[in-house]
Amino acid sequence: MVSNIFFKQIKGLIKKTITIKKKKRVETMIEFLYGIQYIMILVILHQTTKSIQPHVIYGTTFNQSSLTTPMLIPFISFDNNSKLIIDRLTAEEPMYHFVEYENEQDLTELFINSDSSLSTNGSTITSIPIFTGVMFNEISLESSVFNYSLVSADIFSDLDSGYSLQLELDLLQSFTELKSGLVMNQNISVIEFPYESSFFNINTVLFIIYLPLFFMYSLQQLIMLIVTEKKERIKEAMKVMGLSEGAYWLSNIIVQITMNLILTILMEIIAYSTGIFTKTNPLMIFIMFLIFSLSLIGIAFLLATFIENPKTAGGVSSIFLLFGISVSAFYQFYIKSRVPSLKYLIFLLSPAAFGEFLNQLSTLESNNLPVTWSSNEFLIPLAFMVLDFILYSLISWYSIQFYQSEYGSSKSFFYFLKSSSSSSSSSSNNDEEKKSIINYQFNNNNEIIDNIGINIKNLKKEFKNSLDNNNNKNNNIIAVDNLTLEIKKDQIFALLGKNGAGKSTTIGMLTGLIPPSSGDATILGMSMTHQMDDIRKHIGLCSQENRLYQQLTCAEHIELFSRIKGLEEEDIPQQVLTSLEEVGLLDQRDQTSTVLSGGQKRRLCLAIAFIGNPDVVFLDECSSGLDVYARHQIWKLLEKKKVGKTIILTTHFMEEAEALAETIAIMTKGKLNCQGSVLELKSKFGLGYNLILTFDNSIGSSSSSSTSSPSGLKKITGIEKPFEKFLFEHFPDCLPMPTNRDLILANREDLELSYSLTQQDNADLSKFFSSLEQLEGEFHIKRISLQMKTLEEIFLKISEDQ
Incomplete structure (x- = not known):
């Protein structure tokens, strides 16, 4: 059942997003064209630079004239002939500086310990590099044997091999001249094979910079949509109605991947038709671009968690992508050749991992070669981009749980530890807390009270004082105080109070929009602090604000929330008709929320709150902005809907609470001041009726003398005097209204006076009116009316007392 609702929610959210994109045609077209423009720029640059080819370079020539640097050559002599060879070489080539050593061990130590200078015969030869050592093994002029070994020094390991060849040639020449007595003139030249010059491949730069920008606008649109839903609290409203967090994110992934898939196909059509790509398998490029776009979705999720403003979110996402591209370029053109192992850290930025593939792609395509499926430049970036998406998504998911955004509630930073420990070490504490709440739902005879819909116990909410820079908890603002x-089932419960009394904060905690500082509540027997996800499947909410999509019509809103509530697809059309008809919006079913009046928006929010027939409905000032007729229509609807439900109503219209609510609670300064029915509250605060009489003053006395009433107040004599005496005999504690004196002094023909009667038994009232009926002519009374005092008067009295 849960999985079925999950997929219905995904379907509803996908349809909602597609509908919004269809109605925002300009932005949707730009989302496609923005990426295409980078491909077109790349095509133009590729076409204008592809004729630049590398030129052929013939390698440098080495010969004896190339010996321009003095070289120190240590040697080990074999016999006198070897010294003759060395003398002949020194005479013919002044660049050679030979130094004799006794044995191979001394020669080895020289190479190990010596620097570029070497001391001999008390003199120092400075700044001459040690070149190659010569060990003469056997020399025989008679047998033409010339056996020697060369020992190469590290300092010349990277130099041109022509130096070593020249020394060997000179050694052989000296030996030959010594044996033959002839002067020989030999020379050697070393010429490299011709090769193509290395050149800077402009496509590498273009690919690394332009291709990642392909998805930048779609990234901006996604993150702005997510942040907008968070800022306008639409997402939280959907979550209150039972939306799964997973369904929300998965629907965004599906829609965005679909958009990126279309973009990638368009890109490949252009790239292959213009020759940017020719050899590499199109499927490989398709996979890499799609996985890169998936990693950008993860980035959007991550950034959206911490940003509250949509425009700021769009800007930050662009900066993040440009930063990733910059790191990618810096790695490819500088770090890669120096510290290649850093890629395992740098590739945690998905643009850098994508850049590795693009670098290989540009290099091989420039040489008419494909990127192979087994290439590390394909497999490693692919693996890292998948890893990046998973990493970004996990961080986002975790951050959503603990980050205290301005919009929505949060959990502890270590909520997962608490969650696990609740089943072990902390389970006893949680069980005790739950048990104390459940016990609160038993009566004195220890019988379960099964008609309790909501049971709140010691619920408290503190907000940090923004003016307190010292973070002193004693200065915190207590919005709800223990x-x-x-609240019983099958009734409308009115929660009243002045602005700032804590009504909306209480509803926010009960619906999971605001985390409580302490305390708990059970809704339908489920703990608010432990089972909010389960509670939300059974509640509806009409909040103070109109949390509606600007682009969706009334009918589309009902369809969306019907799928969130898990309604069957075939039942949704009837739900749309019923919901809109009940609130009088059937004629506006195809109107978007932007063209609705304030009152119509409130009615639409009210219709949404009752979708799915929830067991508990929270109505936070649902009738504000409605005209008198519409308000009375809503009253009739609530009377009809309350059967089988617990409805919590907050309102500033006292007559509305008096007309609808079976039970009324009044909050002041975050605390519960009083609770009961209207009659109970009137009785508690000594409020009963207003007695209003109209006297025929044209035949009454005009005396201005005064007497005292039994209540001790001064009364002006006149036509009202006999009546007041009669009234005080029946109701000694009644009070004349303060306006009576001014009315008497006005001396009008019809004198209308009012008196306040405390709550009286019906028998007392019947006896009073029976007596008054017999004396009506004597008191010159023209009209009598008895009005029960209003809830507003109770509210004002409580407010004045506070």
Whole structure:
């Protein structure tokens, strides 16, 4: 059942996003064209630079004239002939500086310990590099044997091999001249094979910079949509109605991947038709671009968690992508040749991993070669981009749980530890807390009270004082102060209070929009702090704000929330008709929320709150902005809907609470002040009726003398005097209204006076009116009306007392 609702929610969210994109045609077209423009720029640059070819370079020639640097040559002599050879070489080539050593061990130590200078015969030869050592093994002029070994020094290991060849040639020449007595003139030249010059491949730069920008605008649109839904609290409203967090993110991934898939196909069509790509398998490029776009979706999720403003989110996402491209270029053109192992850290930025593939792609395509499936430059970036997406998504998911955004609630930083420990070490504490709440739902006879819909116990919410720079908890603002309350099923419960009394904060905690500082509540027997996800499957919410999509019509809103609530697809059309008809919006079913009046928006939010027939409905000032007729229509709807439900209503219209609510609670300064029915509250605060009488003043006395009433107040004599005496005999504690004196002094023909009666038994009232009926003519009374005092008067009295 859960999985079925999960997929229905995904379907509803996907349809919602597609509908919005269809209605925002300009932005959707730009999303495609913005990426295409980078491909077109790449095509133009590729076409204008592809004729630049590397030229052929013939290698440098080495000969004896190339010996321009003095070289120190240590040697080990074999016999006198070897010294004759050395003398002949020194005379013919002044660049050679030979130094004799006794044995091979001394020669080895020279190479190990010596620097570029060497001391001999008390003199120092400075700044002459040690070149190659010569060990003469056997020399025989008679047998033409010339056996020697060369020992190469590290300092010349990277130099041209022509130096070593020249020394060997000179040694052989000296031996030959010594044996034959002839002067020989030999020379050697070393010429490299011709090769193509290395050149800077412009495509490498273009690919690394332009191709990652292909998805930049779609990244901006995605993150702005997510942040907008968070800022306008639409996402939280959907979560209150039962939306799964996973369904929300998965729907965004599906829609964005679909958009990116279309973009990638368009890119490949252009790239292959213009010759940017020719050899590499199109499927490989398709996979790499799609996986890169998936990693960017992960980046959007991550950044959206910490950013509250949509425009800021769009800008930050662009900066992040450009930063990733910069790191990619820096790695390819500088770090890679020096510290290649850094790639395992740098590739955690998906643009850098993507850049590795693009670098290989540009290099091989420039040489008419394909990137192979087994290439590390394909497999490693692919693996890292998949890893990056998983990493970004996990960080996002975790951050959503603990990050205290301005919009929505949060958990502890170590919530996963608490979650696991609740089943082990902390389970006893949680069980005790739950048990204390459950016990609160038993009556004195220890019988379960099964008609309790919501049971609140010691609920508290503190907010940090923004003016307190010292973070002193004693200066925190207490919005709700240890609220304890029972709300029964099958009734409308009105929660009243002045602005700032804590009504909306209480509803926010009960619906999971605001985390409580302490305390708990059970809704339908489920703990608010431990089972909010389960609770939300059974509740509806009409919040103070109109949390609606600007682009969706009334009908589309009902369809969306119907799928979130898990309604069957065939039942949704009827739900649309029923919901809109109940709130009088059937004629506006195809109107977007932007053209609706404030009152119509409130009615649409009210219709959404009752979708799916929830067991508990929270209505936070649902009738604000409605005209009198519409308000009364809503009253009739609530009376009809309350059967089988617990409805919590907050309102500033006292007559609305008096007309609808079976139970009323009044909050002041975050605390529960009083609770009961209207009659109970009136009785508690000594409020009962207003007695209003109209006297025929044209035949009454005009005396201005005064007497005292039994209540001790001064009364002006006149036509009202006999009546007041009669009234005080029946109701000694009644009070004349303050306006009476001014009305008497006005001396009008019809004198209308009002008196306040405390709550009286019906028998007392019947006896009073029976007596008054017999004396009506004597008191010159023209009209009598008895009005029950209003809830507003109770509210004002409580407010004044506070």
